[in-house]
Amino acid sequence: MLLRKGRLCANQTIKVLNMKNTGLLLLTLLLAVQLSWSKEPQLPPNRGIELPQMWKFHPGDDQEWAKEDFNDADWAEIRVPQFWDSQGFDQLDGFAWYRVRFDLPADYLSEDLVAILGQINDADETFLNGQRIGRMGNIEISESAHKFTRKYPVPRRLLKPKNNLLAVRVCDLGNQGGIFRGPMRLVKKSNFADYQRPAGLKPPLAPKWAFEPWIWEDDENSAAAVKDLVAGYARNDIPVGVIIIDSPWASAYNTFEFDSTKYPDPADLIRSLHERNIKVVCWFTGMINTDAPTYDHARANNYFLNDGEVVGWWKGHGSHIDYTNPEAIAWWHRQMDKAFQLGIDGWKVDNSESYVPDFSKCFRGEISKREYTDLYYCDAYRYTVTRNPNAITLARSVDYLDREFDPEFSPVSCASTTWVGDQHHDLSERGLQLALRNIFKALAVGYAFVGSDIGGFSGGPALTKTAFLRWAQFSAFNPLMMNGGVGEHRPWAFDQETTDIYRYYAKLHSELVPYLYSYAVESHRTGTPIMRPCESGKWQFLLGNEFFISTMYQDTTAWKVELPAGKWRDYWDESTTYCGPQSLAMAVPMARYPIFLRSGAIIPLLVKDSINGHGTKASQSFLTLLVYPDGNSEFKYHPDSDSDVLFTCAQLPAGLQIGFAPLNSDLLFRIHQTTAPTAVRLKSGSDLPAWSDFDAWEKAATGWHFVPSSNKLLVKCGGRTADVVQVE
Structure with missing residues (x-):
C-alpha cells in the first residue's frame, strides 16, 4: 500500500x-x-x-x-x-x-x-x-x-x-x-x-524404504528421546523403517545445524540408526528467524522476500527465503548441505508459505503465493534428490484444516511422499474423518504417496485406544504408515492388546512393501493413484487392484460394508467369498478390520516372520506371492523402477499354471487350493519334490508342501529364469 x-x-x-x-x-x-x-x-x-x-x-x-x-x-x-x-x-x-x-x-x-x-x-x-x-x-x-x-x-x-x-x-x-x-x-x-494442478502431472517415485513404517514424536526433541523411542519399538518387535527428527532439532530456525545441547553427536546418532536399517528425515521450513546466526547475512545480501520483511509465524519471527534469487538459493543449498553431510535421508518440509502474502516483491519482480509455494516445495525436492537420488521429501498434500478453500500445498510433481497435516486425537470431523477428507481429496488431485499421523497430531480429547487402533489399521493400507505427534502415541503405553494389534498391522504394512512399490511405479508412470476411492460406501477404497478396504471411522465393532463389483475373499477367512456389489453387515472386533482380497489376486510380499501367518523367518530369502486362482489373472511386479516382471495365473481343466518372467530372487508361492495336487513341476522340465513334513520342506531349497488346515499349497522354486509352475 x-x-x-x-x-x-x-x-x-x-x-x-x-x-x-x-x-x-x-x-x-x-x-x-x-x-x-x-x-x-x-x-x-x-x-x-x-x-x-x-x-x-x-x-x-x-x-x-x-x-x-x-x-x-x-x-x-x-x-x-x-x-x-x-x-x-x-x-x-x-x-x-x-x-x-x-x-x-x-x-x-x-x-x-x-x-x-x-x-x-x-x-x-x-x-x-x-x-x-x-x-x-x-x-x-x-x-x-x-x-x-x-x-x-x-x-x-x-x-x-x-x-x-x-x-x-x-x-x-x-x-x-x-x-x-x-x-x-x-x-x-x-x-x-x-x-x-495442471492436467497430466505425475507424482515422482518414492524409494522402497519410504513404504516401511514411520515413527516420530513431538513432546521431547533430543538424541536420548530418539534412541529411547527406537528402542521401545525394537523391544516390542514392531518394525520401523523411518524416523523423523522433528523441530526443534536445529540450533535455530533454520540453520540446518544440530543443537549440540540436545544432539551432542548427530553423526553418530544417524549412523546408529542406519545400522538398524532406519532412515532419518529432518524437519525444516523456508524461513530464517531473526535470532538465527545466519539471519543478518541473508538479509544483508537481499536473500529474502519483500525486502526482508519480518513475519510472525508459528515458530517465532523471521523472513522468507526468496526462491527466485539464484544467489540466495545457492547459499540456502549450502546450508542444507550441513545436514546432508551427516547422512540424513530426506526432509519433512513443513508449512511456512501460508505466511506469504498473495503477491510479494522478489528478486525477479513480483511473485504470487501459489508460485512461491510451488518453488518452495519443488526446490526442496529437486535439490534433495540431486544430492541423493534415494532420498525423499515429506510434504503436505491436502490440509483442509489449515486452508479451507485452498487446501493444496506441494505440487504433485514434487511430492514424493506426503501427509495431510494436523488432526485431533479422535475419530471426529476434526480427527480421523478430517484426515480421510484430506486423503481422498489428495487422491482425486493425483498425489500417489499419502498418509496421516496415526491418532492425530494434537488437539481434541486424549487419544483413546479405539481411536489409535482404528487409525493405525486404516494407515496400514496407506502408502504412508506414520505414527507420532503430540501426546502419547507409543502402542505399548496403552496395553498389551494394543501393542499386539499394532504390531500385526505394522508388520503387514512392511510385508506389503513389494506390492505397494509396484503400484507406486505404475502411479509414477501413469498418474493413477495407489489408493483408489470407490463410488459405493463412504471412504471405501481399493489398494491397488487386489485389496478392498472399508474404512472404519466410528467407535463400533459392527460395520456395514458396501462391497464393489467383483468376487472378493474375506481376508480373515479366505474360504469365504462374496460377489459384489452387495451390502454386508459385519462384526469387526478390535483386532480385525474390513479387508477383502480380489479373487484371482497375485500379491507379492516380503515376509520376515510368522506373526501374520504369511510365512516364517525362513521366508526372508524368498519373494513370497499369495495366489488366489480364479480364471486368468496377472500381476506386474516391479523389483525396481526400471524392471517389469509379469506373473500370470491360469486355471485349467487339469490343474493350474503360474508363469513368471526372470527376476533376481527365489520364489515362494502360497496358493489357495482346497485339495492336494498329485504333482507340481516346472515347465522347463523338472518335477519339484513333494514334502509331507513342513519342517523338511522349509529347509529344502525347492519343492512343495500342502497344508489342508489352511487350504494352502506351498511351492518354492528358483526365479532367475523365466518358467511356469504347473500344478496337477
Missing part, C-alpha cells in the same frame, strides 16, 4: 501505519478472518462462473446500498477488475460501493459456493443478496489488505436462480483504489481446489 495525502474514508480517524507494524497487523487480520491464502486461481472453464466485467459504482457510504431492493439505476458503470482511478475517479479516496447482478444455473444452487473477488485496495465488506459474506482489512484502524485475494464462503441458502446481487463496500486509504486484480468468479466449494 502506498499512502499519499488526499481524502480518506469519511467519518473515520486514519492512522498511517509504519512498515514495522504492517506485517503484524496483517497477520492478525488474516487469522481473524480465517481465510486461505493462495495465488489467483486459474480455473478451467468448467470449474467456475465468471462474474460480469461491468459493475454499478458510486462514491460514498450507505449501508442501504447492500440491500437487494435499492435502485442503483443512476449509478455509474465501471470495469472490474481495474482501479477506479483510471476510470474517471482519480481524485477519489475513501468509501465507494460496487454492485452487480447475475443469474445462476441449476447445478450451482444445490451446494455452497466460494466467491473469488481478486484483490481490493484497501479494505472491503462484501454482501450477497443483502447478507454479509466476508470482509478483509480493518476500516476502523485504516488497515489495508490489498495484498490478499478475497475468497469468501457463500452458503447455498443465500442463492437463487435469478437476479442475485453482489455488493462490495470498499475503503481506499490513499493512492489508487478499488477492485484492481482478478479473478472474479463463483466456484463450487467442492471444486475449488481443482484448478491448481
Whole structure:
C-alpha cells in the first residue's frame, strides 16, 4: 500500500501505519478472518462462473446500498477488475460501493459456493443478496489488505436462480483504489481446489524404504528421546523403517545445524540408526528467524522476500527465503548441505508459505503465493534428490484444516511422499474423518504417496485406544504408515492388546512393501493413484487392484460394508467369498478390520516372520506371492523402477499354471487350493519334490508342501529364469 495525502474514508480517524507494524497487523487480520491464502486461481472453464466485467459504482457510504431492493439505476458503470482511478475517479479516496447482478444455473444452487473477488485496495465488506459474506482489512484502524485475494464462503441458502446481487463496500486509504486484480468468479466449494494442478502431472517415485513404517514424536526433541523411542519399538518387535527428527532439532530456525545441547553427536546418532536399517528425515521450513546466526547475512545480501520483511509465524519471527534469487538459493543449498553431510535421508518440509502474502516483491519482480509455494516445495525436492537420488521429501498434500478453500500445498510433481497435516486425537470431523477428507481429496488431485499421523497430531480429547487402533489399521493400507505427534502415541503405553494389534498391522504394512512399490511405479508412470476411492460406501477404497478396504471411522465393532463389483475373499477367512456389489453387515472386533482380497489376486510380499501367518523367518530369502486362482489373472511386479516382471495365473481343466518372467530372487508361492495336487513341476522340465513334513520342506531349497488346515499349497522354486509352475 502506498499512502499519499488526499481524502480518506469519511467519518473515520486514519492512522498511517509504519512498515514495522504492517506485517503484524496483517497477520492478525488474516487469522481473524480465517481465510486461505493462495495465488489467483486459474480455473478451467468448467470449474467456475465468471462474474460480469461491468459493475454499478458510486462514491460514498450507505449501508442501504447492500440491500437487494435499492435502485442503483443512476449509478455509474465501471470495469472490474481495474482501479477506479483510471476510470474517471482519480481524485477519489475513501468509501465507494460496487454492485452487480447475475443469474445462476441449476447445478450451482444445490451446494455452497466460494466467491473469488481478486484483490481490493484497501479494505472491503462484501454482501450477497443483502447478507454479509466476508470482509478483509480493518476500516476502523485504516488497515489495508490489498495484498490478499478475497475468497469468501457463500452458503447455498443465500442463492437463487435469478437476479442475485453482489455488493462490495470498499475503503481506499490513499493512492489508487478499488477492485484492481482478478479473478472474479463463483466456484463450487467442492471444486475449488481443482484448478491448481495442471492436467497430466505425475507424482515422482518414492524409494522402497519410504513404504516401511514411520515413527516420530513431538513432546521431547533430543538424541536420548530418539534412541529411547527406537528402542521401545525394537523391544516390542514392531518394525520401523523411518524416523523423523522433528523441530526443534536445529540450533535455530533454520540453520540446518544440530543443537549440540540436545544432539551432542548427530553423526553418530544417524549412523546408529542406519545400522538398524532406519532412515532419518529432518524437519525444516523456508524461513530464517531473526535470532538465527545466519539471519543478518541473508538479509544483508537481499536473500529474502519483500525486502526482508519480518513475519510472525508459528515458530517465532523471521523472513522468507526468496526462491527466485539464484544467489540466495545457492547459499540456502549450502546450508542444507550441513545436514546432508551427516547422512540424513530426506526432509519433512513443513508449512511456512501460508505466511506469504498473495503477491510479494522478489528478486525477479513480483511473485504470487501459489508460485512461491510451488518453488518452495519443488526446490526442496529437486535439490534433495540431486544430492541423493534415494532420498525423499515429506510434504503436505491436502490440509483442509489449515486452508479451507485452498487446501493444496506441494505440487504433485514434487511430492514424493506426503501427509495431510494436523488432526485431533479422535475419530471426529476434526480427527480421523478430517484426515480421510484430506486423503481422498489428495487422491482425486493425483498425489500417489499419502498418509496421516496415526491418532492425530494434537488437539481434541486424549487419544483413546479405539481411536489409535482404528487409525493405525486404516494407515496400514496407506502408502504412508506414520505414527507420532503430540501426546502419547507409543502402542505399548496403552496395553498389551494394543501393542499386539499394532504390531500385526505394522508388520503387514512392511510385508506389503513389494506390492505397494509396484503400484507406486505404475502411479509414477501413469498418474493413477495407489489408493483408489470407490463410488459405493463412504471412504471405501481399493489398494491397488487386489485389496478392498472399508474404512472404519466410528467407535463400533459392527460395520456395514458396501462391497464393489467383483468376487472378493474375506481376508480373515479366505474360504469365504462374496460377489459384489452387495451390502454386508459385519462384526469387526478390535483386532480385525474390513479387508477383502480380489479373487484371482497375485500379491507379492516380503515376509520376515510368522506373526501374520504369511510365512516364517525362513521366508526372508524368498519373494513370497499369495495366489488366489480364479480364471486368468496377472500381476506386474516391479523389483525396481526400471524392471517389469509379469506373473500370470491360469486355471485349467487339469490343474493350474503360474508363469513368471526372470527376476533376481527365489520364489515362494502360497496358493489357495482346497485339495492336494498329485504333482507340481516346472515347465522347463523338472518335477519339484513333494514334502509331507513342513519342517523338511522349509529347509529344502525347492519343492512343495500342502497344508489342508489352511487350504494352502506351498511351492518354492528358483526365479532367475523365466518358467511356469504347473500344478496337477
